[in-house]
Amino acid sequence: MGIVRDQPEAIKEAIAHAIATADVVLSSGGVSVGDYDYVEQILESLGANIHIRAVAVKPGKPLTVATFPASDTSNNRVLYFGLPGNPVSALVSFWRFVQPARNFQGFLTVGSQCLYKPRSRQDLRSDGKRETYLWGSLHLVDECYEFQLASGSHSSGNLINLVQTNGLAVLSIGQTLILAGEIVQVLQVGLPVINRPIG
Numbered sequence: 001m002g003i004v005r006d007q008p009e010a011i012k013e014a015i016a017h018a019i020a021t022a023d024v025v026l027s028s029g030g031v032s033v034g035d036y037d038y039v040e041q042i043l044e045s046l047g048a049n050i051h052i053r054a055v056a057v058k059p060g061k062p063l064t065v066a067t068f069p070a071s072d073t074s075n076n077r078v079l080y081f082g083l084p085g086n087p088v089s090a091l092v093s094f095w096r097f098v099q100p101a102r103n104f105q106g107f108l109t110v111g112s113q114c115l116y117k118p119r120s121r122q123d124l125r126s127d128g129k130r131e132t133y134l135w136g137s138l139h140l141v142d143e144c145y146e147f148q149l150a151s152g153s154h155s156s157g158n159l160i161n162l163v164q165t166n167g168l169a170v171l172s173i174g175q176t177l178i179l180a181g182e183i184v185q186v187l188q189v190g191l192p193v194i195n196r197p198i199g
Contacts, residue, residue: 006036015042019068019078026098029085032062039082040064048080056173058130059156060084060093086156092133095168095189114188116167118145124178126171138167138192147186166190 004014011030018025030039043050043066052065064082081098083090116138126132136149147169152161167186171178178184 008038012042025080028083028090031064031082056130058132059089087159089156116145116186117183118147120147120184122149122180128174128176132171133168135165140192141195
């Protein structure tokens with residue numbers, strides 16, 4: 001539906017149109033606690049039942065998950081995902097919460113995600129306050145998986161080093177360090193790179 005200005009009436013009109021014409025609605029931005037974050041109050045004004053307002057995840061703490069009841073014209077409820085506005089946060093939130101969702105008519109039923117347990121090629125660090133996702137690439141080397149952390153800044157506004165990302169290393173709450181060579185849990189978001197010997 002394109003870009004909607006940070007104006008309550010424009011946002012309300014766009015969301016009302018979306019929930020009237022779709023089974024699942026995705027939006028990005030407007031779900032945090034800033035002066036122009038209107039989405040949650042608009043969802044409530046339209047009759048939504050908000051199930052999730054934030055998650056203890058980095059990147060991607062702002063996340064809204066809501067449902068709308070069946071309408072006079074449809075027997076199906078509508079599922080709404082309000083993703084964060086920062087591009088990396090939006091993509092990580094999509095991979096972590098939206099993509100694995102299955103059986104939308106039952107709502108909030110989560111399908112299985114493919115998890116690998118490769119060895120990390122670098123030290124992986126987190127402040128331990130939230131479940132942290134570090135993006136990079138899974139490699140299959142001599143029938144063993146390895147995880148290569150993407151180079152550069154891991155800020156939620158940096159899309160450059162997301163190129164060729166196919167895995168998210170997961171550091172749990174309270175986990176601050178995984179040393180190079182140690183096993184790390186990795187959520188697959190693309191096909192692993194197969195490294196074959198030359199010759």
